[in-house]
Amino acid sequence: MLSILHVDMNAFYASCHQAKDSSLKNKPIMVAGDPKKRTGIILTASYEARRYGVKTGMPKWQAEKLCPQGIFIKPEYELYIDTSQRVMNILRNFTPQVEVFSIDEAWLDVSGCEKLFGDSLNIAKKIQCEIYKELDLQCSIGVSSNKLLAKMASDMKKPNAITVLYPEDVPKLLWPLPVDKLFGVGRRMNERFSHMNIKTIGDLAITPKNVLEKAFGLNGTYLHLWANGIDDSRVNPHIADNAKSMGHSITMPADITSFDEAEKVLLFLAEQVGRRVRRENYLGRTVSITLKNNLFDVVTRSNTIFYTNNTEDIYNTAKRLLYSNWDGKMPLRLIGVSLSNLVKEFDQVSLFSEEKKKKKLNMAVDKIKDRFGDDAIFRARLLQDKELNERKLSKAQKMSENKRSRF
Numbered sequence: 381m382l383s384i385l386h387v388d389m390n391a392f393y394a395s396c397h398q399a400k401d402s403s404l405k406n407k408p409i410m411v412a413g414d415p416k417k418r419t420g421i422i423l424t425a426s427y428e429a430r431r432y433g434v435k436t437g438m439p440k441w442q443a444e445k446l447c448p449q450g451i452f453i454k455p456e457y458e459l460y461i462d463t464s465q466r467v468m469n470i471l472r473n474f475t476p477q478v479e480v481f482s483i484d485e486a487w488l489d490v491s492g493c494e495k496l497f498g499d500s501l502n503i504a505k506k507i508q509c510e511i512y513k514e515l516d517l518q519c520s521i522g523v524s525s526n527k528l529l530a531k532m533a534s535d536m537k538k539p540n541a542i543t544v545l546y547p548e549d550v551p552k553l554l555w556p557l558p559v560d561k562l563f564g565v566g567r568r569m570n571e572r573f574s575h576m577n578i579k580t581i582g583d584l585a586i587t588p589k590n591v592l593e594k595a596f597g598l599n600g601t602y603l604h605l606w607a608n609g610i611d612d613s614r615v616n617p618h619i620a621d622n623a624k625s626m627g628h629s630i631t632m633p634a635d636i637t638s639f640d641e642a643e644k645v646l647l648f649l650a651e652q653v654g655r656r657v658r659r660e661n662y663l664g665r666t667v668s669i670t671l672k673n674n675l676f677d678v679v680t681r682s683n684t685i686f687y688t689n690n691t692e693d694i695y696n697t698a699k700r701l702l703y704s705n706w707d708g709k710m711p712l713r714l715i716g717v718s719l720s721n722l723v724k725e726f727d728q729v730s731l732f733s734e735e736k737k738k739k740k741l742n743m744a745v746d747k748i749k750d751r752f753g754d755d756a757i758f759r760a761r762l763l764q765d766k767e768l769n770e771r772k773l774s775k776a777q778k779m780s781e782n783k784r785s786r787f
């Protein structure tokens with residue numbers, strides 16, 4: 381039974397900007413850093429820009445050469461998060477069985493929904509229409525019997541396509557593809573496959589399982605199953621309910637090369653993590669940071685403290701980790717902060733009134749942001765960022781004007 385759908389938003393970041401500003405439609409736009417700077421990478425390119433050979437992850441200077449008439453846009457993470465939430469809400473109108481995979485992807489199990497919306501193919505068509513009607517965005521949808529094949533199917537035709545992949549078509553449609561097209565196969569794993577003379581998904585499918593297990597451990601078992609189109613994992617809408625960790629990361633529009641810049645990003649991320657943890661009533665005791673440099677080397681370091689959900693504790697611990705593991709010179713492309721070893725919040729008697737003050741302050745800030753938006757209140761430390769300051773003040777002025785207009 382083909383009851384599993386995978387919805388993948390097309391050129392998501394770029395499409396969000398085109399939906400927000402109709403003048404950008406049908407134009408080659410690229411989400412990257414400051415248009416006045418040549419550093420950084422392409423986070424997403426519209427399909428109009430991709431026709432010139434522009435790809436995600438490409439250096440900005442190279443994209444400018446390929447598409448000199450392209451329009452560069454600075455990323456707006458709040459826009460992407462808000463749009464993502466609206467997309468997921470639309471999906472949940474069709475079935476409660478929605479597993480969010482990333483900001484622009486989700487699996488759905490639509491078994492039992494036929495009487496309401498028709499078969500899986502009809503549901504896919506209705507989802508496409510609804511997302512386009514409500515958000516002016518396009519998506520590609522894969523329809524199959526399991527999560528793996530639905531994911532592979534959604535990648536086969538883009539943009540704005542629906543692809544049905546039957547299990548019996550795996551040898552014909554999947555096996556000829558390069559092995560790095562298989563879900564879960566990254567660059568390093570692909571390099572190892574090359575040394576093993578495994579070039580296609582078909583090569584992987586016929587490789588003895590014991591050989592793969594010897595080379596990749598337990599992952600070898602899954603690789604063998606996936607190459608043969610087998611996946612028994614279920615769509616789990618509660619996958620984040622019992623979270624082991626909560627974190628946020630940002631790929632910078634331009635590489636960071638100073639502690640001052642890095643600290644601002646850490647503070648922003650610590651606020652996001654702290655707010656999310658508090659909203660879910662968790663406490664955590666292990667703070668971790670992830671640093672990816674411009675050579676794509678990744679360092680993850682952690683420090684265990686007493687149970688907390690205070691932004692200040694998360695930020696200060698993350699900052700100590702930053703100074704211990706970065707020289708302030710190697711360009712940073714990505715920074716991440718997470719809090720793990722989570723437990724549901726418990727009443728604890730603090731010996732220090734300062735802790736109570738921090739908790740009350742964080743809760744008050746959360747309430748203001750929940751009611752008036754993320755930009756309604758922000759920390760003075762972030763005011764040192766001129767661009768951020770201007771954006772915050774501009775939004776605050778608009779809010780004030782809107783408020784006055786209601787009276």
